[in-house]
Amino acid sequence: MFEPRGAHAFDYCLHEGTPTRMQFHFADSMAMPVAVQTWELDPGGHEGMHSHDPDAMALEEFYLVLEGTARMQVGAEHHQLRAGDSVLAPAGVEHDLRNTGDGVLRVLVVWGEPGHKDFSSFGSLAAARAARGRNP
Known part of the structure; x- marks a missing residue:
C-alpha cells in the first residue's frame, strides 16, 4: 500500500487547540493497534493541553518533529x-504541543x-x- 504526502488530509481542532492540518495514515487499513498521523500546525498553533484518562481509553502518544520548532x-x-x-506522553499525563517557529511545524x-x-529477538x-548504556 502507498499513501502520498497530503493524501486525504483534513483540518481538525484537537483538544480545544488551533486548527491542525492532519493526515491519518492508512485509516481503517492498518492492522497494527496504533494510529499514525502527521500534523501541520501554523506558527503559534497548538494542540491544546489535555490528558487521556487511564480509566477511560488510556492512550500513550509519541511525537517526532519532522520540520520546524516547538x-x-x-x-x-x-x-x-x-x-x-x-517526546513520549504517557497515558494520564497532561501535555500540549505548540509551534514556536515562523514556519509550519510538521510532526509525526x-x-x-x-x-x-x-522485541527482544530483534x-x-x-x-x-546498548546505545542507552543498558544490557542487550
Whole structure:
C-alpha cells in the first residue's frame, strides 16, 4: 500500500487547540493497534493541553518533529524541540504541543493504548539498549 504526502488530509481542532492540518495514515487499513498521523500546525498553533484518562481509553502518544520548532509540555516538564527530536506522553499525563517557529511545524504522531510487545529477538533492540548504556 502507498499513501502520498497530503493524501486525504483534513483540518481538525484537537483538544480545544488551533486548527491542525492532519493526515491519518492508512485509516481503517492498518492492522497494527496504533494510529499514525502527521500534523501541520501554523506558527503559534497548538494542540491544546489535555490528558487521556487511564480509566477511560488510556492512550500513550509519541511525537517526532519532522520540520520546524516547538515547545512541548508533558506534566511539569517543558521541552524545546526541533527536527529529529521526539517526546513520549504517557497515558494520564497532561501535555500540549505548540509551534514556536515562523514556519509550519510538521510532526509525526503515533498513539495507542499502552501494552507490551517483546522485541527482544530483534538485533536493533539490543543495539538501542546498548546505545542507552543498558544490557542487550
